[in-house]
Amino acid sequence: MAIKRVPKPWGWELWFAHNPRYVGKILFIKKGHRLSKQYHRFKHETVYADKGRWELEINGKKRRMKPGDVVTVKPRDIHRYCAPYEDVRLLEVSTPQVKDVVRLEDDYGRAH
Numbered sequence: 001m002a003i004k005r006v007p008k009p010w011g012w013e014l015w016f017a018h019n020p021r022y023v024g025k026i027l028f029i030k031k032g033h034r035l036s037k038q039y040h041r042f043k044h045e046t047v048y049a050d051k052g053r054w055e056l057e058i059n060g061k062k063r064r065m066k067p068g069d070v071v072t073v074k075p076r077d078i079h080r081y082c083a084p085y086e087d088v089r090l091l092e093v094s095t096p097q098v099k100d101v102v103r104l105e106d107d108y109g110r111a112h
Contacts, residue, residue: 009108010083011087012028013025021096029052029088030083031083033107034083043094044075045073045092046093051088056080057079059078
């Protein structure tokens with residue numbers, strides 16, 4: 001697989017692995033932006049904070065995160081990644097269900 005860069009309204013994703021068993025991405029979130037509040041029916045993901053202080057909203061709770069922190073998001077966990085303080089770079093490895101996104105809220109008007 002060739003590396004694929006996917007522009008997003010909050011920054012971008014760089015897909016460095018995509019196969020039937022797992023997906024690896026780098027997420028870059030611009031300061032002041034956040035991803036949609038969402039959950040996955042099947043997708044399981046683990047995220048490593050590589051750069052920047054950020055906020056994780058998960059199942060109704062907010063957590064301040066810093067470089068070196070790791071979070072696991074299980075299916076049905078309602079979550080959102082936010083970059084209120086500075087630009088953020090996250091490394092995400094997940095199961096391969098890349099289209100398994102149920103958006104509950106979105107700052108950019110994308111479909112729920």
